[in-house]
Amino acid sequence: MDFINAIILLLNYTVIPALTYGSQLALGAIFVTLVYGILRFANFATGDMMSFGTMVAVLLTFYFQSLGISFGFLPTALLTIPPAILAMIFYMLFIDKFVFSYYRIKKSPPVQLAMVSVGVMFVTQAIIRIIIGPFDRRFFDGEKFILKANEFKEMTGLNEGLAIKSTQAITIFVTVIVVSIMFWFLNRTKTGTSMRAYSDNEDLALLSGIDPKKVVLITWIIAGILATIGGVLYGLDKSYRPFVYFNNMLPIFAAAIVGGIGNPFGAFLGGYVIAFAEILVTYAYKKFFTYLLPEFMEPDSLMQLLSTDYKFAVSFSILVIVLLFRPSGIFKGKTL
Amino acid sequence: MIQHKNIIAAYSIMILLIIAVGILQSWTIALTILNYCLISAVMTIGANIQWGYAGLINFGIMGYTALGGLAAVLVNVPPVKEAWKAGGSGMVVSLILIIFGVYVIRTVLRKFENSKKRNYVVAATIIIGFIIIRYISGPAIENIEAVDPAKTGFLGGLGLPIIFSWIVGGLFAAGIAFIVGKIALGLRADYLAIATLLIAEIIVSIIKHEDWLARGVKNVIGLKRPVPYEVDLQSSTWFIDLVEKFHSKKLDLITSLSERQDVLNQLVIDASSVYVKLCLAGLFLSVVIILLILTQKALYSPWGRKMRAIRDNEVAANAMGKNVVKEHLLIFILGSAIVGIAGAMMVTNDGLFTPGSYRPMRYTFVIWVMVIVGGTGNNFGAILGGFVVWFLWVEAAPIALFFINLFTSHLEETNALKAHLIQSAAYFRFLLVGIGLLIIMRYRPKGIIPEKINIKKI
Numbered sequence: 001m002d003f004i005n006a007i008i009l010l011l012n013y014t015v016i017p018a019l020t021y022g023s024q025l026a027l028g029a030i031f032v033t034l035v036y037g038i039l040r041f042a043n044f045a046t047g048d049m050m051s052f053g054t055m056v057a058v059l060l061t062f063y064f065q066s067l068g069i070s071f072g073f074l075p076t077a078l079l080t081i082p083p084a085i086l087a088m089i090f091y092m093l094f095i096d097k098f099v100f101s102y103y104r105i106k107k108s109p110p111v112q113l114a115m116v117s118v119g120v121m122f123v124t125q126a127i128i129r130i131i132i133g134p135f136d137r138r139f140f141d142g143e144k145f146i147l148k149a150n151e152f153k154e155m156t157g158l159n160e161g162l163a164i165k166s167t168q169a170i171t172i173f174v175t176v177i178v179v180s181i182m183f184w185f186l187n188r189t190k191t192g193t194s195m196r197a198y199s200d201n202e203d204l205a206l207l208s209g210i211d212p213k214k215v216v217l218i219t220w221i222i223a224g225i226l227a228t229i230g231g232v233l234y235g236l237d238k239s240y241r242p243f244v245y246f247n248n249m250l251p252i253f254a255a256a257i258v259g260g261i262g263n264p265f266g267a268f269l270g271g272y273v274i275a276f277a278e279i280l281v282t283y284a285y286k287k288f289f290t291y292l293l294p295e296f297m298e299p300d301s302l303m304q305l306l307s308t309d310y311k312f313a314v315s316f317s318i319l320v321i322v323l324l325f326r327p328s329g330i331f332k333g334k335t336l
Numbered sequence: 337m338i339q340h341k342n343i344i345a346a347y348s349i350m351i352l353l354i355i356a357v358g359i360l361q362s363w364t365i366a367l368t369i370l371n372y373c374l375i376s377a378v379m380t381i382g383a384n385i386q387w388g389y390a391g392l393i394n395f396g397i398m399g400y401t402a403l404g405g406l407a408a409v410l411v412n413v414p415p416v417k418e419a420w421k422a423g424g425s426g427m428v429v430s431l432i433l434i435i436f437g438v439y440v441i442r443t444v445l446r447k448f449e450n451s452k453k454r455n456y457v458v459a460a461t462i463i464i465g466f467i468i469i470r471y472i473s474g475p476a477i478e479n480i481e482a483v484d485p486a487k488t489g490f491l492g493g494l495g496l497p498i499i500f501s502w503i504v505g506g507l508f509a510a511g512i513a514f515i516v517g518k519i520a521l522g523l524r525a526d527y528l529a530i531a532t533l534l535i536a537e538i539i540v541s542i543i544k545h546e547d548w549l550a551r552g553v554k555n556v557i558g559l560k561r562p563v564p565y566e567v568d569l570q571s572s573t574w575f576i577d578l579v580e581k582f583h584s585k586k587l588d589l590i591t592s593l594s595e596r597q598d599v600l601n602q603l604v605i606d607a608s609s610v611y612v613k614l615c616l617a618g619l620f621l622s623v624v625i626i627l628l629i630l631t632q633k634a635l636y637s638p639w640g641r642k643m644r645a646i647r648d649n650e651v652a653a654n655a656m657g658k659n660v661v662k663e664h665l666l667i668f669i670l671g672s673a674i675v676g677i678a679g680a681m682m683v684t685n686d687g688l689f690t691p692g693s694y695r696p697m698r699y700t701f702v703i704w705v706m707v708i709v710g711g712t713g714n715n716f717g718a719i720l721g722g723f724v725v726w727f728l729w730v731e732a733a734p735i736a737l738f739f740i741n742l743f744t745s746h747l748e749e750t751n752a753l754k755a756h757l758i759q760s761a762a763y764f765r766f767l768l769v770g771i772g773l774l775i776i777m778r779y780r781p782k783g784i785i786p787e788k789i790n791i792k793k794i
C-alpha cells in the first residue's frame with residue numbers, strides 16, 4: 001500500500017506536471033528547430049512570437065466571453081486558436097517579407113540573421129506591450145479539474161490523491177495530435193519530403209526543382225501553428241504574461257539544442273528531457289521516502305537536491321553538459 | 337580625414353542632445369543620462385573587443401555585469417562579524433573542499449587516459465563532493481541568514497573603498513570568463529550565443545538565490561560612494577559660497593533677505609546633486625578614456641592585426657601558426673573583464689545592488705544593439721552606439737508621449753485609445769530600439785561609424 005502511495009505521490013507532483021510542461025516546451029522547441037533547420041538561423045524572437053499568438057488568443061477569448069460564447073466545459077480559448085494561428089502566420093510572413101527574406105536572398109551568415117531576429121524580438125515585444133500591456137492575465141475558463149484529489153482518494157482508499165487539471169489533459173492531448181500530424185506531414189507527404197531535402201542540402205534541393213519560396217512559406221505556416229498552440233497551452237496552464245514568455249525562450253532553446261538542433265524528433269524529446277530534469281531535481285523527496293523506507297530510516301531533511309529557485313539553472317546546466325560531451329545533441333542534429 | 341570629421345560630427349550631435357535635455361528637462365536628468373551613457377560605453381568597449389576584434393558572440397554580458405556588481409558589494413560593505421562567527425568556518429571549509437574537489441578532478445583527468453572508468457570516478461567525485469558540501473554548508477548558511485535578516489543576513493564584505501571593486505569586478509568576470517570560455521568557445525557562432533546567454537542566466541540565478549553571499553533578491557543598499565554626499569555638501573560653507581558666487585547675478589536681483597535665503601537654499605540643493613553627478617561623470621569618463629587608449633593601441637598593434645586575421649579567416653590564421661583557441665580565450669576573458677568593470681561602476685553609480693534587476697533584455701540585448709548600431713570593430717563607433725542607444729532608451733518615453741499627444745490632440749481626454757496609448761508610452765522604447773537596429777542592419781550593416789581598415793598602398 002505504501003508503495004502505491006509513493007508512486008501516486010510521484011505521479012501527482014512530478015510526472016504529470018513534467019509531462020505538461022514538457023509538451024509546452026516541445027512545441028516551442030520544434031518551432032526553433034524548424035526555423036534553424038530550414039531558414040538557418042537561431043531565432044531569438046521565439047518567445048515573443050509565441051507571446052504574439054497567445055496575445056491574439058487572449059484578446060479573442062475576452063471578446064468571446066463578452067459576447068457570451070463558450071465552449072461548454074472546455075476553455076473558450078480553444079475556440080480562438082484557429083483565428084490566432086491565422087494572425088500569427090500573417091505576422092510571421094509579414095516579418096519575413098520585410099526583414100528576413102532580404103538576408104536570406106543575400107545569403108548572409110547565420111549570425112547576422114540571429115542579430116536581425118534580436119531586432120524583431122524588440123519590435124514584437126513593443127507591439128505586445130503596447131497592445132495588451134505587461135500585466136499578468138488569466139484567460140482560463142470551463143471545468144478546472146478532470147479528477148480531483150479528494151475524489152481519487154475516495155475512489156481508491158489511498159492516502160495520496162491524484163489530481164488531473166483539465167489544462168494538463170488538454171495540453172498533452174493537443175500536443176500528441178499536433179506533433180503526430182506534423183511528423184506525418186514531414187515524413188509522408190511530398191511537401192514534407194521536399195522540406196527535409198531543402199534542410200539537408202539547399203543546392204541539391206534547388207537542382208531537383210524544389211521551389212524555395214514554397215518551402216519557406218510552409219515552414220512559417222507550420223511555425224505559426226506550433227508557436228500559437230504552444231503559447232496558448234502554456235498560458236492556459238499557468239497564465240499569460242509577456243515577460244514570462246520572453247524568458248521561456250531560454251529553456252526552449254535548451255530543449256532544442258539538447259535534442260540536436262535541426263532535428264524535430266530530437267526537439268520533441270528534448271522538451272521532455274528538460275522538463276523532467278527541472279522538476280525531478282528540484283522536487284523534495286521527503287514524503288516519498290517516508291512511504292518507502294522503514295520508520296527508523298525516515299529522513300529528517302527535505303531530501304531536495306536543489307531548491308526550486310534553481311529550476312531554470314538546472315535545464316541550462318544540462319545544456320552545458322550536453323554541449324561539452326555531445327555538441328550535436330542527444331539525437332544527431334541538423335537533419336530534418 | 338572624412339572619417340575623423342564624421343566621428344567629430346557624431347559626437348558633437350550627441351553632446352548637444354544631452355545639453356538639450358539639460359536645458360529642456362533638468363540638469364540632474366541630463367547628467368544621470370550622461371553617467372549611464374559612460375557606463376554603457378564601457379560595456380560596449382568590452383562587447384566590441386569580443387565581437388568586433390575577434391568575431392566572438394558573447395550574449396552573457398548580463399552575467400558579467402552582475403559579477404561586477406557583486407564585487408562592489410563584497411568590497412565595500414563592512415564585514416558582518418556575527419555572521420562570520422555563526423557560519424563563517426563552515427563556508428570556509430566548503431570553499432576549501434570545492435577547491436580540493438576541482439584539484440582532484442583535474443589530476444584524475446590529467447593522469448588517466450580517457451576511459452569509462454575515469455568518467456565514473458569523476459562523476460562519483462562530483463556527486464560525493466556535492467553531498468558533503470551541502471551537508472557542511474547547509475547549517476552554516478542557515479545560521480548566517482538568521483543573523484538579523486532584515487538588515488544583514490550575509491557575510492558582508494571587506495569594508496574597503498568602492499573604487500577598488502572596479503578592479504575586483506574585472507577580476508571576478510575574468511575568472512568566470514576563463515571557465516565559460518573553456519566550456520563554450522569551441523562552439524559555432526550561434527551556439528556560442530545561446531550557451532553564453534544561458535550560462536549568464538545561471539550566474540545571475542546563483543547571485544539571486546544565495547542569500548548568504550549578497551542578500552540575494554533582498555538587495556544591498558547604502559553602498560558608500562567615492563564622491564561626497566549631497567547632505568554634506570549642503571551644509572559645508574565652501575559649497576554654499578561657490579553656489580552664491582555662481583548665481584550672484586540672479587541673487588542680487590532679490591531684495592528681501594529671507595526670500596534670498598530661500599532661493600539660495602533651493603539652488604544649493606539642486607547644485608549639490610549636479611555636483612555629485614559631475615564628480616561621478618569625471619571618474620567614469622577617465623575610465624572610458626583609459627580603456628579607449630588601451631584598446632586603440634591594442635587594435636593597431638601586431639596583436640590587433642593577428643586578431644583581425646583570426647576573425648576574417650580562422651583557417652588561414654591557423655595555417656600561419658597562430659594559436660586560434662588561445663587567442664579566442666584571451667580575448668573572451670579581456671572583453672568580459674571590461675564588462676565586469678562596467679558592472680561595478682554601475683553599482684557605484686546607483687549605490688545599491690539589486691540582483692533581481694539583471695535581465696537579459698536590458699543587460700545583454702540592449703548592449704548588443706549599441707555595439708551593432710555604433711559600429712562593430714571600431715571603438716569610437718561602439719562608444720557612440722552606447723551613447724545613442726542609451727539616450728534613445730531613456731528618452732523614448734518622453735518623445736513617444738510628445739508624439740502621442742500631438743497625433744491624438746483632436747481626441748478627447750477620456751478617449752479610450754488615447755488613454756491606452758499614454759499609459760503604454762514607456763514601451764515605445766522597445767519599438768524605437770528594435771526598428772533602429774533593423775534599419776541599421778539593413779542599410780548600414782557596419783554601423784554608424786564603420787570599421788576603418790588601413791591598407792598601405794605601395
